Amino acid sequence: MLVLLPPSEGKFAPRRGKALDLATLSFPSLTSTREQVLESLVTLARGDLDRAVAVLGISPRRVDEVLRDAALETAPTATASVVYTGVLYEALDLASLDTTARRRAQRSVVVSSALFGALRLGDRIPAYRLSGDVSLPDLGALTALWRDPLATAMTEATGRGLVIDLRSGTYAGMWKPVGDTASRTVAVRVLQQMPDGSRKVVSHFNKATKGRLVRQWLVDGSDPGDADALADVCEQASVIAELGPRPKPGVVRSLDVVVSDL
Numbered sequence: 155m156l157v158l159l160p161p162s163e164g165k166f167a168p169r170r171g172k173a174l175d176l177a178t179l180s181f182p183s184l185t186s187t188r189e190q191v192l193e194s195l196v197t198l199a200r201g202d203l204d205r206a207v208a209v210l211g212i213s214p215r216r217v218d219e220v221l222r223d224a225a226l227e228t229a230p231t232a233t234a235s236v237v238y239t240g241v242l243y244e245a246l247d248l249a250s251l252d253t254t255a256r257r258r259a260q261r262s263v264v265v266s267s268a269l270f271g272a273l274r275l276g277d278r279i280p281a282y283r284l285s286g287d288v289s290l291p292d293l294g295a296l297t298a299l300w301r302d303p304l305a306t307a308m309t310e311a312t313g314r315g316l317v318i319d320l321r322s323g324t325y326a327g328m329w330k331p332v333g334d335t336a337s338r339t340v341a342v343r344v345l346q347q348m349p350d351g352s353r354k355v356v357s358h359f360n361k362a363t364k365g366r367l368v369r370q371w372l373v374d375g376s377d378p379g380d381a382d383a384l385a386d387v388c389e390q391a392s393v394i395a396e397l398g399p400r401p402k403p404g405v406v407r408s409l410d411v412v413v414s415d416l
Contacts, residue, residue: 155262155315155316155317155318155371155376155377155378156262156263156264156311156312156313156315156316156317156318157262157263157264157318157320157368157371158264158266158317158318158319158320158321159242159263159264159265159266159320159321159364159368160242160265160266160320160321160322160325161238161240161265161266161267161268161325162238162239162240162241162242162243163240163285164238164239164240165237165238165239165281165282166232166236166237166238166239166281167222167229167230167280167281168229168230168231168232168236168237168280168281169230170230171230171231171232171278172230172231172278173227173228173229173230173231173280174192174226174227174228174229174231174278174279174280175278176188176189176192178277178278179270179273179277179278179279180272180273180274180276180277181271181272181273181307181311183303183306183307184270184271184272184303184304184307186303187271187299187300187303188269188270188271190293190299191268191269191270191284191290191293191296191299192226192227192269194290194291194292194293195223195226195269195282195284195290196223196224196226196227197291198210198223198290198291199220199221199222199223199224199226200224203217203220206220206223207220209288209289209290209291210223210283210284210285210288211285211287211288212283216283219283220283222280222281222282222283223282223283223284226280226282229280229281230280231278231279231280232278232279233275233276233277233278233279234265234273234274234275234276234277234278234279235248235249235259235275235276236249237279237280237281238265240361241357241358241361241362241365242361242362242364242365243365244362244365245361245362245363245364245365245366245369246365246366246368246369247365247369248275251369251372251373252373254375255372255373255375256372258372258375259275259372260274260275260276262372263275263368264308264311266286266321266325266328266329267279268284268285268286268288268296268300268325268328269282269284271300271303271304271307271328272304272307272308272311272329284296285324286324286325286327286328287324296328297324297327297328300328300329301327301328301329301330304328304329305329305332308329308331308335309331309335312331312335312338312339314338315338315377315379316338316339316340316378316379316380316381316383316384317331317335317338317339317340318339318340318342318384319331319339319340319341319342319406320342320364320368326341330406331406332404333404334404336404336405336406337403337404337405338380339406339407340381340384340406340407340408340409341406341407341408341409342364342367342409342410342411343355343360343408343409343410343411344359344360344363344364344410344411344412344413345410345411345412345413346359346360346412346413346414347394347412347413347414353412359413363393363411363413366391367388367391367393367411370390370391371387374387374390381397381400381407381409382397384409385397385409388409388411393411393412393413394411394412394413395409395410395411395412396409396410396411396412397409398410
């Protein structure tokens, strides 16, 4: 089982720790592209502040995040499991897992990243600001830039087991499974059941539920072999799990998880 997670906008900035070393990160085939993105981002952040704010799509009141990007090459690092702190990661609460569950997380979870392409939870990174929908000067749209490098790295990482895709749309665009890998992939969408019976994607519910589900899989040692087994595992977490029609070979299957509360 391989679980694909989005990153989080919220990040913890380590105050001490080794500087970033791209050569130590998982998926070494991505190093060259990581170097290009890092150089472009740092150069942008060290230049005109107004331009950097506009390119990165952030509020002018959050210029501290631009200054943080300007210092990425020497900034202290911590593991990705510590740096990512958004709603999904709060619900996942990796720090409170026992040793066995943490080891499962290290083996089975991959985090998408606009700066690094893909990461394991034990990879040491600095806090940064860069979203997947950004187009960097001289490099263009990051979703397109990462597509070919990730095609090789992620296809190798998926092995022969089930791939559970919990990424948001932007990060899903950075790598799309094809062929046999797509046939073994289930894309999970979380919907909230509203009082009037309608269903909607609500950001907080979506992220928190994904984190809660992954946590339970890690604690229980779940290793579903196919989409039907994954649906059963989800329902054990007291949610409704509805599989989409069985697609043709080479096409990702969909799974809707429906919740009414957290």
